[in-house]
Amino acid sequence: MAETQQMKKSKTPSKGTPRAKQRISSDHLIAPQTPQSATPAAINLRRSHRLSAATPESHPVLSTCDTPQSVTRTTKNLKNPTSILPTTISITPASPQPTESRRKRKFQEKSVASAERKKDLTSGKCRRADNKVKQKVYYKKVVYDSGEFSAGHDVYVKKRSDASSDDEDPEVEECRVCFKPAGRRVMIECDDCLNGFHLKCLSPPLRAVPEGDWMCNYCVAKKNGEMVEFAEPPAGKKRARTAREKLLSSDLWAARIESLWKEVDGTYWFRARWYIIPEETAVGRQPHNLRRELYRTNDFADVEMESIIRHCSVMSPKDFANAGSEGDDVFICEYEYDIQWHNFRRIAEIDNNEDDGERVDDDDDDDDNDWSSCDEFDSDSKEDVVYEHEKKTRLSHASLLHPVAANSRKGRIFGLQKIGAKKIPEHLRCHKQTDLEKAKSKLLLATLPKSLPCRDREMDEITTFIKGAICDEQCLGRCLYVHGVPGTGKTMSVLAVMRNLKSEVDAGSIRPYCFVEINGLKLASPENIYSVIYEGLTGHRVGWKKALNFLNARFSNENKCGKDTRPCILLIDELDLLVTRNQAVLYNILDWPTKPNSKLIVIGIANTMDLPEKLLPRISSRMGIQRLCFGPYNYQQLQEIISSRLKGIDAFEKVAIEFASRKVAAVSGDARRALEICRRAAEVADYRAKKTALSGSDASGKVVAGMADVEAAIKEMFQAPHIQVIRSSCKLSKIFLAAMVYELYKTGMGETTFEKLAMAVSCFCANNGETFPGYDMLLKVGCKLGECRLLLCEAGTRHKLQKLQLNYPNDDVTFALKDSKDLPWLAKYI
């Protein structure tokens, strides 16, 4: 991987002049923007000069155009370099009112489909009288400080601490030797230290930009182990560092604008998603990192627009390879870095997943919405303003609602709530949610409940297991096997435990560790798990053979990898899918914890109880004896789970919940199914309520889901589809099936031939005044029934001698045909 990236990079210079810095020496034209160290009063004063060109629209309908899809589209558009360097600002058509002087800050808002939202629209709970005045106004695009910013742009952001050093912000890089800006002469960039040099200043001077990688003399000398000193700048002139250099030495931040808004007091803010340089990750800079590589984090903060310096552009590797003349401020970003778990995820994968999720969710019922915002306001209504960032930040979760200090965000979790189906994106609704609708959304599988009842003992056990392993100074490897039938909360409990531990890590009581989660179903082949693990640990993707070697070295060699000494927790869901023919994958994974200094903890989850016994003895010997069984829920537990989700919502009769949970507990004890039944029951009740409301009758009585609704939902779920198929089939098929049942009953055999059956059918028809359709027709009907597998029949070529068999029990067919309206006489034969 590293090699290919290098290749790409080396290709770029050969393509033309991307790395050759041809800069206009426009140094004096652009006054560096002075950072305003901020007393609020000063800000207000300054802001008062600004003009608001367009008043933001406040119609709630507009906000619907801001669906997640449209956001994605805008971010995609961003990829082409809209980032405007201040050097070119004069020719951009961005500001309709041209600014005469740069120092005088003109401010305009474009209400390009301004996604503005009133708080009282979101939900009844947050309705307040005085919020007409106090409201945030959201914009898609803001022209600020003669730069145009919109959601999705990447910018440099000042670090407050050393504001003074931000004063000089040279737009042009100076030559490292003569300390003059590029001017008309061509500059070349060293591929190692990223310094710029005039071609003339080099020794020996170059005539043209060379093909391929080029390293400056300093770097070459450094590589050879010599001590090099860069030329000292001439007296009186301080060497100005470019923003890029500052960023890479972490004196600046880079951030991506997620959304922009105007505060109540008139200040402009944006939500920043931080980028970090490889040095800031837990593993530090690794050999495969490129010089210009950044990682996108899942860390957000609300920052004032004041602190933006200017645009930069962060690109995917593909765009980076094709990058043309963006200048010095180009960076490459391939991975997202999880600041909680310290692991890496490929950005392309994340985006793909989300797109899929959204598509699926839109097919789902759109009525489920908005719940989490109301919900949030129940718990922490700190803010005056509703901020539905959920739509924009896509990956983040509701816990980030308010601009808290970054510290207070610790212990909250990102990206973990992916149990069951995907979360449905929120849409703004004008009407107040009824209890039934709230209940529906609460019962969704994708909704993460606040508490996990009924699994306290198991969670305790997992917690002690992990704690016992990682609390030690030198962490001893262990292995835990979690098993249980589907829908009993295995994955959820483990993830909940990890969440709790995470907050303890943040509190400082536990040493940090890294956590890699793998689902066996998502692997293309069992061997791929090596490369997935390796990628999760280092953010570097290699083939599985190479990854296996690296991992072997990491886990078995105590001295070599002194750098990353954190213990590692490996959670493998669906462990049984890793069983290969010779079971080498499982052997390797379970062998690592038994090595000294491996610091590896393996938690395997699967459905099968006896997986360790099915494995080779050498593997089950290494697996250890730690097991944890998740039994199926009994009805009290299911009842508790459902009612804990519905706490505070009066939508269900208590009996109805008990009925549903008893029904499920008797068959499977699967919590997912119980939730689904209740959700469906709520839908049925909701439908009923709406119908009564439409019909105009006085619908003052509150509709709650009762026994009948649950009954209907259960019938829908448990009743086999074949009965419905039989009921809705045509007349002739019904007669055919009835004759079949009759024939089978009469003979007492398991199967019959077509000939005998045709006799029975003709007999039926003659006695009841139907016309006999003829053999050919009957044969066709038989084939059709065979195709939908109500019958099992031999190939049609045998005609009369064809053997027929019912695929479903006789009783089912009888039950389905008993009270058919169009053929009442069938009942007497059955």
Place this chain on the structure above:
Amino acid sequence: MPAFAARRQSLSSDPTYETRVAITPRKSRLRSDSDAAIGSPLRKSPRLCKEGGPNSSPKIDVIRKCLKSSLNLSGSPQEKRLYENFVERQTWDPREETQLRAVNEALHVSTAPTNVVCRENEQNRILDFCKKCVKEEKAGSLYVCGCPGTGKTLSMKKVQVMLVDWANKEGVQPPDILSINCTSLANMSEIFSKILGQNHSGKNSSRSTSSLQQLHNLYSQQQPGMKMILVIADELDYLITKDRAVLHDLFMLTTMPFSRCILLGVANAIDLADRFIPKLQSLNCKPMVITFCAYSKDQIINILQERLRALPYTVFQPQALELCARKVAAASGDMRKALAVCRSAIEMLIGDSVLSSLDETQDQQKPAANGTMSNQVRIDHVAAALSKVYKSPVVDIIISLPQHQQIILCSAVKLFRGGKKDTTLGELNKYYVDVCKSTSIPPVGILELSSMCRVLDDQGILKLGQSREDKLRRVTLKVDGADIVFALQGIRFFRNCLQ
């Protein structure tokens, strides 16, 4: 603006950064801590001090006496010897973290003991073989087999070290050592390139020929001064391919006229060499076979004691160790299991002591003697840990199953009463519906039934065969019918059905 300051703060107060700085000093402090604990034998455990208060010394004496008297009750000479060094030792406090850590470390699989006991005989045989080969500069092969957890890999590591020591002492040129675990090979024939790479690194000029070919060339002509190479191939049976070529070639290397390769293969199967490389027999160079038998009860006790000897306090009651050893030896003789049982027994003890300390805070009048006894792992802890491993959970699982699944099992038992071994899903459905009707419970449909059977299959109670038709899938019981009857008898609902 506040967000900004916060962000900066967050970085500086990020726990990773802090701890990274803090790790080193803490480590050194801890080491000195444990040193102190080991160095001063008179150090009382803090719990005792706390309990006793100012007039604690007489109480402790009483405790010691109690201990002695209680332990001298049993008579056999061997046990007496065990107790002697036991009484002299200090009491162990499981709540002391450093001590607990030391014990856990001593009992962990990854920490190899300094001297491997109970395998001296096998080690010496392997070592002698290697010595002979090195001395005579003659190739040879050896095959080590044995059950998992019998110390094969550990002994091989030991032999490596001893061989090098011996070679240095004797002034013989020590052989190159290559130790491979065959599971970690991405490709079977990679083993040859590894051997070759070890043989003469950097010199291989011809890339066109395969490494096996090169090895053949190397070993077929006399080359003076070539070093011996000792190849230890762990989990040898992963090299078995369909045509067994790799395994065969590997062993054939040792039969080349000027071969310098000593091959030590390790695997579980006792007859791997006979079964898969019969050709070797005809060439009269069958590898010598050394078998690692499963550990006996005495050996397990020995090893456990050896591991615990380094600790300055007694952790296990001797009877507890013996129980553990007997059970494990009877079942599999797997040392890893024995160690795991010991560790989980310690966890149980800690759980107990947490409970008892809770009790103590509630009533102070509790007799102190009781408290000291809880400082050792007793028989009941080990028994509980063992039952976690060896007890069959079938009955518990059946009792906790949902009702309809229990009905399925009930009908299956009835179905198989007549001596039938297996049936189809359709047949089972009939019986199931009968049972449901007789107890007036509405039966579920056949689709639901088949999905329930799949769940039971997952839990290892039924076995569901493959078939194109759902209805025709074979169903067999995987647990004993008597178990099911026993489990269901406790439920009144089924009592009538099973009559």
